[in-house]
Amino acid sequence: MNTFRQAVSSIRKERFDVSVDLYFYYTNCNFLTARANIPNRIGYRNAGFSNLLTDAVEWPGGDESVLKYHIRLLKELPGFNDRDLPMLKPAFNNFPKKNEERMKEILGGYEVRNGEYLLFHIATGLAIKEWPVEKWKQLTAKLSEYRYPIVFTGQGDREAALIREVIGSAGGHRCIDLSNQLSLTELFMVVKSSKLLVCSDSLAGHAASAFDTPCVVIGNGINPPKLWQPVSSVNRWMIHPVPCIPCFTGCAEMNCVRDIGIEAMFSGIAEVLAIFAENTQVNG
Known part of the structure; x- marks a missing residue:
């Protein structure tokens, strides 16, 4: 009081x-x-x-x-x-110089350039919205045909453990673990400069929407699908159709999330990358 x-x-x-x-x-x-x-x-x-x-x-x-x-x-x-009406874009376009220098050092240490990596943000604050870790492993392996490294972000011991598990099964594909290394500002920076974000329904997806970063979001049926879908120009909101959407509560099964297939995700990623490449050529 x-x-x-x-x-x-x-x-x-x-x-x-x-x-x-x-x-x-x-x-x-x-x-x-x-x-x-x-x-x-x-x-x-x-x-x-x-x-x-x-x-x-x-x-x-x-x-x-x-x-x-x-x-x-x-x-x-x-x-x-x-x-x-305001422009629905971030209130800042220039990040603090100290963060820019730090990110240049971090990514440079892995020989990763802006716009030349895929970003995976696999966890979320509400665990029932997460895609099964085994499917993240399969998707990571399937993406090995792309030349881009995959950067993983997350915060906390649980998310870091999930990331290590996924990376540990990636074989020879180049994966970079940035869990527990970034401030919120720096997370926004890696989202903005990524070629594509793949994530659970979380803050990262909203950041991609704000920066107009191409993204593929693993959605869910808790709320009406369009309500929290990104508004970036190139995005896909992935969800497995079930009759209980929207439920407004979530459940133990969460088939709307867990039954999203590997091929569907891979196709969504390939489609978004193709559209982004086409738009870049037209506008370039």
Whole structure:
């Protein structure tokens, strides 16, 4: 409660004109922003405490990208004009020099150049969303026909162990383990400079979307498929169709994830790489 009071006091001192709560499920910040006396409070009607909003918007159900719904909320801003829509790109294009120098040293030590590696981010914070490690092993082996090395990223002992297991079965294919070596900024840097990201549904996929990095994401049926699908120009959201999509909870079986086939993943990767190469030639 003391933390809540401190937050209310701090927000009141700033005298904000508007709050926009992007979250569409409970819990949200509607009670907090009302107590902080922010005069214009925008959010979704179905997320709880909607009576405390000055502008309550109906949640449309998740059939489009979440970015479109965020834009819908912004249209409730006083005096908003469609021309005011921001570019949905990172707020920074230039990374700190110290991070650039460090990444140059790390990748240079492996003789890896920007745009000349595939990036695998195989784990996620919610383990039920992960593809089986045996399938990652098979996919890594199958990708040996490409000349590109595979860089692996992850954080924590569990993810590092998974990466070591996959790399240990890779045979002669060139794999680079960067688990537990990168800051968040540096993770974004390797995502941006990779030729292609292959990942579980995680932060890495959203970073690829922001930087317009080609990506193949192992999706899941917990939420409507389009809701969290990347909006990068070249991407594939892989999912095994099951009748319970979306379930909003997850389950012990997670067949929507675990039954995604090796050939389907390989085809998705090959297709994305081909489209990216074609686009590069056209725009180059």
